[in-house]
Amino acid sequence: MMGTSVLNHSHHLLPSKDIQQSLDLSLKQKEQECLCLLKKCKSLEEFKQVHVQILKLGLFWDSFCSSSLLSTCALSDWSSMDYACSIFQQLDEPTTFHFNTMIKGYVNNMNFESALNLYADMFQREVEPDNFTYPVVLKACARLAAIEEGMQIHGHVFKLGLEDDLFVQNSLINMYGKCGDIELSCAVFRRMEEKSVASWSAVISAHARVGLWRECLMLFEDMSREGCWRAEESILVSVVSACTHLGALHLGRCAHGALLRNITELNVAVRTSLVDMYVKCGSLQKGLCLFQNMTKRNQLSYSVIISGLGLHGHGRQALRIFSEMVEEGLEPDDVIYVGVLSACSHSGLVEEGLDIFNRMKNEYGIKPTMQHYGCVVDLMGRAGLLEEAFELVKSMPIKANDIIWRSILSACKIHDNLKLGEVAAENLFRSSSHNPSDYLVLSNMYARAQQWENVAKIRTKMFEDGFVQTPGYSLVEVKRKVYQFVSQDKSNCKSGKIYEMIHQMEWQLRFEGYMADTSQVMLDVDEEEKRERLKGHSQKLAIAFALIHTSQGSAIRITRNLRMCTDCHTYTKLISMIYEREITVRDRNRFHRFKDGNCSCRDYW
């Protein structure tokens, strides 16, 4: 009774405008309360309760309230896109913000197709995207590697005049980079007037992605020079990765230092990439040391150390670490088995390798890939189990590639099995990638068997088939810079000095009884020309350059894209003795450590 009379009383006193205001005020308060509740939601269930309350109060039709509702549902860590979608569909006129929220929600939940579909929907419903829409939509394109859509969206960006937005530009660089179109990625980057660290990060990782490692380092240098420098983990990891591929130990060390100075706690990924860098740059000890100091390790960490030990010819140790890994309860995957098997093949651990291969198939149920077969065929072939290797190739469920046939061929050469060698060569000649060394190996085998007619036949066939030789190069790091040399290189500004040095080296080598081995020069030219050609092999140029520009007694490290020819191998052994230098060469296959006239591969590679 009391309540009614008070209400009547106040109704009588207050003008109606004020009532409306006080009602609005209480509604505002309720709205505030609901928004507070939304922020506190920890699960979809809690969220649904608040949703019901908002519907009851009729607040849903307020654009701000529905925005908050939607973004809570779509973007929190318990987000449910299904539920968000049902809310979204109830909106009469979804705004740009609503669309942005939904697209972002889909992207967060890795549903990139739906994100792009919704973006297309925006156009149909004539809702104009804004500068917040594009970073998200472009991310979806990047993850889907959908360059066609990406380019179309780039067009929309221009049409809406958003091409100068820093965030949109960074997303474009990233999108093109992830789609593998390095040129468009660079084009966006270059026309930017102001660049942020994220811009550099995006363009550097775009280059890392397609393996343009030297460009990666050059961009990193540009970035430091332009003063847009913040030691960021992601950028430094790209740099470390570039160093790994280029064999640039010194630069890699600098990046490691920068990481230690700027990042308090290095995560597993960073540590693993550092281990990989040290090992693949020839510093096995440092890599091992870092690996042993890792408190947390995963499959990838084990993978890099196992294959690294294999590359350096430490098969037994690789196997020890492999069993440590299994003991730790980490399940080996197919890539690790490639590392383990190749470690066995590099160290001639036949029984162990075959045992592991069988256990991999039978106990762990991993289906062997071409790479596994390649390792095992190599392992058997080197050990002289040629028939067995050949049987394995025949029984494989996949068609052998040329790597496998090449490994059979080289095993046949080592163990003098001309018959099988012919079969392997036959298969190689039939494949599309013509490699001159295949012709050479077979013709040498014929020569050994004194079948001169066949030698001539192979030589003719070689020129008829018109093989294409992959251009070889050698990389060497001098004073924190990586220099690249190609065969017969005259491009380096100091090349006059290099050829002078080559001349001097030759002169000293002759005292040691060096004779150029022209048997692997696959050119139809006379002996003198062949000797000239050998002198200009990229590895020799790189060694000469390093001898000139590094201090006496310091080690030289070279990285090559191809395997070494026998002449370069002999040559480097002698140079290591004459100049008293340790020379480490990482070729396509493994490491060679030259010291005092010997090589760690014991001339077997």
Added chain:
DNA sequence: GTAGGGTTAG
């Protein structure tokens, strides 16, 4: 009044 970019390794 609500929100955005680059995140790496075998």
